[in-house]
Amino acid sequence: xxxxxxxxxxxxxxxxxxxxxxxxxxxxxxxxxxxxxxxxxxxxxxxxxxxxxxxxxxxxxxxxxxxxxxxxxxxxxxxxxxxxxxxxxxxxxxxxxxxxxxxxxxxxxxxxxxxxxxxxxxxxxxxxxxxxxxxxxxxxxxxxxxxxxxxxxxxxxxxxxxxxxxxxxxxxxxxxxxxxxxxxxxxxxxxxxxxxxxxxxxxxxxxxxxxxxxxxxxxxxxxxxxxxxxxxxxxxxxxxxxxxxxxxxxxxxxxxxxxxxxxxxxxxxxxxxxxxxxxxxxxxxxxxxxxxxxxxxxxxxxxxxxxxxxxxxxxxxxxxxxxxxxxxxxxxxxxxxxxxxxxxxxxxxxxxxxxxxxxxxxxx
Numbered sequence: 459x460x461x462x463x464x465x466x467x468x469x470x471x472x473x474x475x476x477x478x479x480x481x482x483x484x485x486x487x488x489x490x491x492x493x494x495x496x497x498x499x500x501x502x503x504x505x506x507x508x509x510x511x512x513x514x515x516x517x518x519x520x521x522x523x524x525x526x527x528x529x530x531x532x533x534x535x536x537x538x539x540x541x542x543x544x545x546x547x548x549x550x551x552x553x554x555x556x557x558x559x560x561x562x563x564x565x566x567x568x569x570x571x572x573x574x575x576x577x578x579x580x581x582x583x584x585x586x587x588x589x590x591x592x593x594x595x596x597x598x599x600x601x602x603x604x605x606x607x608x609x610x611x612x613x614x615x616x617x618x619x620x621x622x623x624x625x626x627x628x629x630x631x632x633x634x635x636x637x638x639x640x641x642x643x644x645x646x647x648x649x650x651x652x653x654x655x656x657x658x659x660x661x662x663x664x665x666x667x668x669x670x671x672x673x674x675x676x677x678x679x680x681x682x683x684x685x686x687x688x689x690x691x692x693x694x695x696x697x698x699x700x701x702x703x704x705x706x707x708x709x710x711x712x713x714x715x716x717x718x719x720x721x722x723x724x725x726x727x728x729x730x731x732x733x734x735x736x737x738x739x740x741x742x743x744x745x746x747x748x749x750x751x752x753x754x755x756x757x758x759x760x761x762x763x764x765x766x767x768x769x770x771x772x773x774x775x776x777x778x779x780x781x782x783x784x785x786x787x788x789x790x791x792x793x794x795x796x797x798x799x800x801x802x803x804x805x806x807x808x809x810x811x812x813x814x815x816x817x818x819x820x821x822x
Contacts, residue, residue, distance in 0.1 A: 459538050460564060465596075466557030470550050472600055481552050488559035499559075503527065503537070506555065519544045520551055522558065526576075537574060565589045597673035642711060645704030646796060649789050655697040656786035663690040691775035694782045698742075701785070705739050708792045715799040723798050731791035738784035745781075749774040 482492065485506060490497040496507035504524040520542040526534030542551055565582055582589075666686055670678055677683035709732065716728060752770055760766040 459540060462560075462564060463554060463557040467550060467554045469596075469600060470553035473549075481548070481555050484552060484556045485559050488561060490559060504558070506558075520546070522554075594673055601668075601675065641704070641707070642796075645701070645708050646793060648701045648704055649708060649792060652697050652701045653786055653789050656694050656782070659690060659693045659697065660783075660786070663687070688772045688775065691772070691779045694786070695775050695778055698782050698785065702742075705735075705785070709735055709739065712792045712795040715795050719795075719798055719802055723802055725794065725798075728791050728795055731788040732795075734784050734788050735791070738781035741781045742778055745774065745778050 482497065485497045486492050489500050490506070491500070496505060498505050503526065504522065507521045507523075508518050509521060510518055520540075522538075522540040522542075524537040524539075526537060528534040540554070542554065563580070563582070565584060566579075568579075584592075663686070667683075670683060670686075672678065712728075712732060716724065716732065749771075752774070753767075756767060756770065760770075762768070762771075
């Protein structure tokens, strides 16, 4: 199978599924003959078949086969065969067929033996470096698209049922802290600092990763790459320390506020985001306890700066990073809930004690 066809199929895996026209339209517009059971290439060597439904399959499957010219009823030797089962998304089928029927010449070296002997060879109008540059550009676009898709996945997903938001119990004990206006404001400021700082750390890491990996994403220097990644994890953990103390306070306050907000003031994604933050914080607390046990079990000679201590700490930071990233991604929901509560006509926001009434000056 030509690499260009496989590349078109795999590239489509990273692209959002667009509205696809009828796949047969792509095939017939390329000059292929439409037949009752499929389509055939102009030289009759390649046949595309859409096999109908059966008792075992509720959707059709695609079969593509290329053979050398045969003799009468006897087909020639098979050159290639591809099978796309009934579960293959339509946009992937379309990408495959579009590349398969593309009339553009394939770029190959003069002495490469990857093509069939019947292929017509002509001098290319492109220089070798232009072919390499085109491949490099394609890989860069793929990496950018993949990163964009990954960031989209990290964004909060809406919850389908706004009425399913959790009902907070009456605040007792530590939850009464949410009425401390000054503490709440300080914790929100710590949250803002963490979201900002963690984004800077992530941006710096992605810039380093882009510069120190090849077109396929493999690092040039595995050791240096690993050290830099550990630095990212450690910097993010350090940035979170200022927020750690107030994280549960912010969550408890947001849940109380969210449970009492009017329906028209609630963003459905907030329920999902608070759930992610809760899960991440619980896991961070568990990992912190595990780290304390690991640290205490280290030999007395294992001090900060020694390989044994630093490797154990780096492993702890690596395990914690994804949960810290959850707080960097979804933490802003706590600020949004607080803002909505301030705008709501109800006592949902931590307030300071009422200032004494001002005296009005009276003329004697």
